[in-house]
Amino acid sequence: MATAITIAIFSFLLFTFIYLLSKISFRAKQNTLHHKKPPGPPTLPIIGNLHMLGKLPHRALETLSKKYGPIMSLQLGQVPAIIISSSKAAELFLKTHDLVFASRPKTQGSELMSYGSKGVAFSEKNELSVLVKTLEKAALVGEVVNVSEAVENLVQDIIYKMILGRSRYEQFDLKKLVQQGLTLIGAFNLADYVPWLGVFDLQGITRGFKKISKTLDEILEMIIAEHEETCNVDKTRAEDFVDILLSIMHQTIDYESEQNQEVIDRTNIKAILLDMIVAAIDTSATSIEWTLSELLRHPRVMKILQNEIQDEVGNKRMVEEKDLKKLNYLDIVVDEILRLHPVAPLLVPRESRESVTIDGYFIEKKTRVMVNAWAIGRDPNIWSENAEEFYPERFIDKKMNYQGHEFESIPFGSGRRRCPGIQMGLITIKLVVAQLVHCFNWELPYNISPSNLNMDEKFGLTAPRAQHLHAIPHYRLVDAKHE
Numbered sequence: 367m368a369t370a371i372t373i374a375i376f377s378f379l380l381f382t383f384i385y386l387l388s389k390i391s392f393r394a395k396q397n398t399l400h401h402k403k404p405p406g407p408p409t410l411p412i413i414g415n416l417h418m419l420g421k422l423p424h425r426a427l428e429t430l431s432k433k434y435g436p437i438m439s440l441q442l443g444q445v446p447a448i449i450i451s452s453s454k455a456a457e458l459f460l461k462t463h464d465l466v467f468a469s470r471p472k473t474q475g476s477e478l479m480s481y482g483s484k485g486v487a488f489s490e491k492n493e494l495s496v497l498v499k500t501l502e503k504a505a506l507v508g509e510v511v512n513v514s515e516a517v518e519n520l521v522q523d524i525i526y527k528m529i530l531g532r533s534r535y536e537q538f539d540l541k542k543l544v545q546q547g548l549t550l551i552g553a554f555n556l557a558d559y560v561p562w563l564g565v566f567d568l569q570g571i572t573r574g575f576k577k578i579s580k581t582l583d584e585i586l587e588m589i590i591a592e593h594e595e596t597c598n599v600d601k602t603r604a605e606d607f608v609d610i611l612l613s614i615m616h617q618t619i620d621y622e623s624e625q626n627q628e629v630i631d632r633t634n635i636k637a638i639l640l641d642m643i644v645a646a647i648d649t650s651a652t653s654i655e656w657t658l659s660e661l662l663r664h665p666r667v668m669k670i671l672q673n674e675i676q677d678e679v680g681n682k683r684m685v686e687e688k689d690l691k692k693l694n695y696l697d698i699v700v701d702e703i704l705r706l707h708p709v710a711p712l713l714v715p716r717e718s719r720e721s722v723t724i725d726g727y728f729i730e731k732k733t734r735v736m737v738n739a740w741a742i743g744r745d746p747n748i749w750s751e752n753a754e755e756f757y758p759e760r761f762i763d764k765k766m767n768y769q770g771h772e773f774e775s776i777p778f779g780s781g782r783r784r785c786p787g788i789q790m791g792l793i794t795i796k797l798v799v800a801q802l803v804h805c806f807n808w809e810l811p812y813n814i815s816p817s818n819l820n821m822d823e824k825f826g827l828t829a830p831r832a833q834h835l836h837a838i839p840h841y842r843l844v845d846a847k848h849e
């Protein structure tokens with residue numbers, strides 16, 4: 367027995383030694399052949415640098431980039447990766463060389479949940495009124511409200527209504543299924559980085575994905591069939607996103623013209639719907655949750671914002687979408703939130719389509735590229751010494767439009783793969799925040815003082831608050847009409 371253990375330990379050490387030797391000689395050879403890789407920390411066999419990511423990868427990577435620079439190499443299991451941590455470097459990758467990095471890596475999750483990666487924006491007033499009424503009841507009795515949960519439910523209702531035409535289905539719990547899927551996508555899946563471990567499905571993620579995607583497929587089929595039926599019968603029904611996709615699918619194909627060759631099929635429709643649902647809900651809800659948290663921590667900013675809305679809207683009615691364009695202070699509050707709390711701190715990974723040399727560094731084909739938007743938004747060289755502070759006024763002379771020209775704050779990414787839902791996301795955040803601070807004054811419960819509000823985040827598909835936000839609403843309008 368002892369001999370067997372000794373042989374096993376010896377074999378492991380020998381394997382590790384040979385591996386490290388081959389890595390060192392490979393690196394040296396690469397660098398001498400003008401294939402200089404960006405600097406990065408030493409790697410371990412099999413896992414590479416995975417162990418260095420910790421629970422909050424964006425923070426761990428920011429610390430590493432201070433040592434190794436804004437273009438840094440990492441080995442994530444068997445996947446070579448580059449981490450971008452400065453606005454200048456982000457511009458090089460997402461603008462100058464955008465085309466090379468316009469692909470997304472196929473992770474197990476995207477394969478199973480998005481029908482093999484085939485996939486690629488308001489009727490919110492009713493949903494908002496329902497929430498305001500519920501909060502009004504809570505205000506009457508001084509109840510503590512779970513703001514995070516209330517906002518998440520609201521955003522889900524808004525997005526489902528917009529995309530699928532209605533927010534509730536009696537037959538199934540779409541929200542729960544999508545939530546379960548999101549948890550699996552957000553989980554760090556070892557099989558994406560060490561593919562041969564995939565067959566063992568050690569974390570049970572593959573089994574989970576298969577189960578959820580089968581049920582989701584059935585539900586999406588049903589929703590599409592329902593739309594096909596009603597579109598022939600009820601011509602007065604307002605168009606939603608499913609109708610638009612169906613009309614594209616049914617358009618006649620002109621085989622002579624090259625333009626019409628890429629008409630979408632049913633599988634594409636399901637993939638697009640799922641992509642949009644997944645991409646829209648968590649992002650908008652998380653941004654609203656952070657905005658309300660920072661406003662509660664900064665009563666000065668809350669007061670200025672409430673005064674602005676009061677001046678424009680008065681105190682007898684709710685905020686409407688048309689009011690938003692006059693609310694300039696709201697704009698900069700949201701800019702500041704997206705800078706400090708970008709909901710996708712590492713954006714969504716890209717992959718190089720071909721080998722390329724950038725800033726003197728050789729980047730191999732199929733290298734994963736992660737842009738640390740969180741680190742860029744907090745870079746003191748760009749945002750001055752108070753970069754960590756919530757101070758919306760810094761945006762007064764800096765108009766942001768997120769169309770890919772400003773690289774100092776890139777919460778929506780940039781280039782060909784930047785977020786297509788920017789407008790819808792911004793309107794959702796602004797309207798919900800404006801409504802909630804216009805209709806209510808908010809008080810922290812349990813004698814928590816504003817400066818003591820816990821602001822820890824957790825890492826998943828998005829980076830929301832680690833703890834739900836709780837607060838007590840106090841109704842402040844005179845006689846608002848909700849419907």
Ligand code: HEM
Binds near residue numbers: 470487781
């Ligand atoms: C505050 C709200 C939102 C934020 C912060 C956000 C952020 C992002 C980011 C960082 C990316 C990756 C961009 C890149 O790689 O350069 C992305 C992609 C995407 N977003 Fe958003 N998003 C938001 C809302 C939405 C909404 C409302 C929708 C749809 C209705 C949406 C749909 C998508 C889709 C489909 C992609 C994938 C684009 C592609 O791969 O080509 N997002 N989003």
